[in-house]
Amino acid sequence: MNYTADIKKIERHFIPVDFVVTDWQSLEPYFQKFTERNIDTPRSIEQWLKDLSELEAVVSEDACWRQIKMTCDTENKQLEEAFNFFCWKFNQKFSRITMR
16 A cells, blocks of 8 residues: 655635734734625525635644644743743634634
8 A cells, every 4th residue: 555645735715825823913804804794695604614614724723833843842932932822812812703
């Protein structure tokens, strides 16, 4: 059996390809767009769900990479702080918005 790690990222349509999660202020406008969107047709609901899924995937991937980097270099305090920032500050705001 031939195994491969040819992992390909899913193409983004809602979040810019070069977008990097740095702080809440850079991400909040994307969440704001969801509260302003008119979802009155099956097509608009489907698009809303696709875009929300993409946004959540971007945030989740960032959180995972922060944890991976921190655990690979346990002496690097900057990596630990980046992970802790995400867990304690960023994640609280993210959770409040996604639970609406």
